[in-house]
Amino acid sequence: MSTRSGSISSAPPRPRQIHRRVSCPVLSRSTLSSILKPPTNHLERKRRPSMSARRQEDGTLVIQWVVDTRKLWPKALRTVQLTTYAKRALDLLPKKEQVDVLKYVHVKDAKMALVSRLLKWYLISRYAPCAWDAATPTRNKNTKPVYIAPDGSEPVIFNVTHQAGLVVLIAAVRPKPGMSVGVDIVCPTERRDKDLGLISKDGWKEYVSMHEEVLSQPECTSLNRLPFKDLDHRLRYFYTLWCLREAYVKMTGEALLAPWLKRLEMRYFAPPEDAPISQTEIWFQGRLLEDVDFSDYAYQMLSQKNWQTVL
Numbered sequence: 001m002s003t004r005s006g007s008i009s010s011a012p013p014r015p016r017q018i019h020r021r022v023s024c025p026v027l028s029r030s031t032l033s034s035i036l037k038p039p040t041n042h043l044e045r046k047r048r049p050s051m052s053a054r055r056q057e058d059g060t061l062v063i064q065w066v067v068d069t070r071k072l073w074p075k076a077l078r079t080v081q082l083t084t085y086a087k088r089a090l091d092l093l094p095k096k097e098q099v100d101v102l103k104y105v106h107v108k109d110a111k112m113a114l115v116s117r118l119l120k121w122y123l124i125s126r127y128a129p130c131a132w133d134a135a136t137p138t139r140n141k142n143t144k145p146v147y148i149a150p151d152g153s154e155p156v157i158f159n160v161t162h163q164a165g166l167v168v169l170i171a172a173v174r175p176k177p178g179m180s181v182g183v184d185i186v187c188p189t190e191r192r193d194k195d196l197g198l199i200s201k202d203g204w205k206e207y208v209s210m211h212e213e214v215l216s217q218p219e220c221t222s223l224n225r226l227p228f229k230d231l232d233h234r235l236r237y238f239y240t241l242w243c244l245r246e247a248y249v250k251m252t253g254e255a256l257l258a259p260w261l262k263r264l265e266m267r268y269f270a271p272p273e274d275a276p277i278s279q280t281e282i283w284f285q286g287r288l289l290e291d292v293d294f295s296d297y298a299y300q301m302l303s304q305k306n307w308q309t310v311l
Helices: 029-036 042-047 079-085 095-102 107-127 188-202 204-209 217-224 231-252
Strands: 053-055 061-068 156-163 166-173 184-186 264-267 281-284 296-300 306-310
Touching: 061 107, 079 095, 079 107, 095 107, 107 156, 107 166, 156 184, 156 231, 184 231, 188 204, 188 231, 204 217, 204 231, 217 231, 217 264, 231 264
Parallel strands: none
Antiparallel strands: 053 061, 061 166, 156 166, 184 306, 264 281, 296 306
């Protein structure tokens, strides 16, 4: 996996400095091995290097992991075959989690679900830290996955997303009070053909209006005023906006049907090849939110599929 840098083109200008983007490397083979074979003691956990992590100015350690599941367990062509070819990985999870993974009809979805769970268990056991068997996430009042330590604290907060074979996790270790994280990933090629068909049939404005229940009116206006004739280019702006909003909603722990959705507005959004995500402004009820930090990563895989991730 390689990180593709974007260049600024005709995206709307933003009246302040654009910050540097950072890369988010894929989990190394050694880290994947750690996921499938968890550390047996606290000292072993400490010795293992931290992959794709950065420390913020306030001291909070922010972790970003990406796993490409498409080449994992290649002999498993059906979900049930994971019980044979991914037995070692499945056995690391409680029986209920194993059952949930094996409920997926398509093996590609089951593999993403399996890796998603393994990443969460590995993260908690390493950074809480605690024994693997005790690293069980629960859900808060908004059904967002969380880990509550025996003393009632949250030593690590996290969020996971997956699509088209990629699983992405973001986490914060020893977060400051009130901090929350969210992540979303979009693979434009996965739904492009279907969306282009809808647009060709009904037009771009009708396509935008189909989503107006979960977008703000200014966002719909921005999409309708895009100067590009290329429909694929327009779609990348739509996917970027969708990814941004989804990441924000996941950060709050509420669903896409949250009552405040239409009062949330993303300004100056653009796909990574047109402008860095750091130019995006987040407005809520007419007020600029200053305490939200967006980072985006554009990935180009050997299969020529493109993903965009917003953290």
